[in-house]
Amino acid sequence: MTILGIETSCDETSAAIVDGIRIKSNIISTQMVHQEYGGVVPEFASRAHIRQLLPIMHQALETANIKLSQIQGIAVTYGPGLAGSLLVGLCVAKSLSLQLEVPWVGVNHIEGHILATTLSNRQPAYPYVCLVVSGGHTLLVYVKKPMDYKIIGRTIDDAAGEAFDKVAKILGLGFPGGPAIENIARQGDHTKIRFPRALLDKNNLDFSFSGLKTSVLYHVKSLKQPPSIQQIADISASFQQAVLDVLLKKSIMALQRLQCSDLVLAGGVIRNSNLRDQFQKMVKEKKIKLHLPSPELCTDNAAMIARAGHVHLENGERSSFNLDVNPNLCLDHTVTN
Ligand SMILES: Nc1ncnc2c1ncn2[C@@H]1O[C@H](COP(=O)(O)OP(=O)(O)OP(=O)(O)O)[C@@H](O)[C@H]1O
Numbered sequence: 001m002t003i004l005g006i007e008t009s010c011d012e013t014s015a016a017i018v019d020g021i022r023i024k025s026n027i028i029s030t031q032m033v034h035q036e037y038g039g040v041v042p043e044f045a046s047r048a049h050i051r052q053l054l055p056i057m058h059q060a061l062e063t064a065n066i067k068l069s070q071i072q073g074i075a076v077t078y079g080p081g082l083a084g085s086l087l088v089g090l091c092v093a094k095s096l097s098l099q100l101e102v103p104w105v106g107v108n109h110i111e112g113h114i115l116a117t118t119l120s121n122r123q124p125a126y127p128y129v130c131l132v133v134s135g136g137h138t139l140l141v142y143v144k145k146p147m148d149y150k151i152i153g154r155t156i157d158d159a160a161g162e163a164f165d166k167v168a169k170i171l172g173l174g175f176p177g178g179p180a181i182e183n184i185a186r187q188g189d190h191t192k193i194r195f196p197r198a199l200l201d202k203n204n205l206d207f208s209f210s211g212l213k214t215s216v217l218y219h220v221k222s223l224k225q226p227p228s229i230q231q232i233a234d235i236s237a238s239f240q241q242a243v244l245d246v247l248l249k250k251s252i253m254a255l256q257r258l259q260c261s262d263l264v265l266a267g268g269v270i271r272n273s274n275l276r277d278q279f280q281k282m283v284k285e286k287k288i289k290l291h292l293p294s295p296e297l298c299t300d301n302a303a304m305i306a307r308a309g310h311v312h313l314e315n316g317e318r319s320s321f322n323l324d325v326n327p328n329l330c331l332d333h334t335v336t337n
């Protein structure tokens, strides 16, 4: 089934053509308009989606070398995300479905992240545990069988990606913060400052990153003068390691508790090469099968949405034209659209 995927939940406008697990094209346009504001401005995001979505879709068709008439199904993100941004994608998907007379399905953005790793030949074995670490979510999900998601741990405050972005702002490193922190941390010493690792007690699979962020803020304030480049590098490396230690430890706890041997990683923070290396090292020691999406499939993209849509369409699901955007959509509600 040749699926057109559409993703407009936040500040990436993306369209993709996916055939089963094969990506034929995956065009992503990251909106630059937000950079000077240090975060995503919702009104600017929806306007940029309106300008960019149709050209991006044309580019996706051209790259895949197919005509619009060859599309057999449409998958579009309908939540969670920014309401105005989601509306742009949803309206385009509904209109196209009417025009082409092909089925369409609304997709949960987080399910898309979880299934990004399945856009390759090596499929995770059920049941598996997925660690989702993105800009808006930090979740541990137990995936018992296809389309069956149970959240077993979540952040009680900031998401890990959000913590990267906020700490980068404190350190004057710009937006988005994740890549900036990763870059400068390469020159830093991660043992220099011992930042807190929260909620590490046994039996707790939840996360908390707000205290860590505040700790970085107090550390910076305690310096007599603005931090030097070397101090910023040391703070970044120490902060990054504190986040990684928690993610590693909680993932192992979840795998042990649920007796799973497959671990899937998902979300933008998984682009971090230090994180990728440390998880790869950990799974070798513990004999766990790790499923890592390629870096470009970790952050928002329409190929992961097309992949999730494919699973639902093949399952016979069809969305109704009454389906509205759901900015707070929960993973557990995915199959009820
Ligand atoms: N190399 C990196 N290291 C750490 N964090 C990173 C890296 N690259 C990106 N990120 C972080 O990933 C986040 C973006 O990821 P993603 O696109 O999955 O989030 P989102 O779509 O905004 O949120 P959600 O998926 O929860 O709705 C940002 O917070 C960004 O700082």
Ligand SMILES: [Mg+2]
Pocket (backbone or CB within 6 Å): 109, 113, 134, 135, 268, 299, 300
């Ligand atoms: Mg995302």
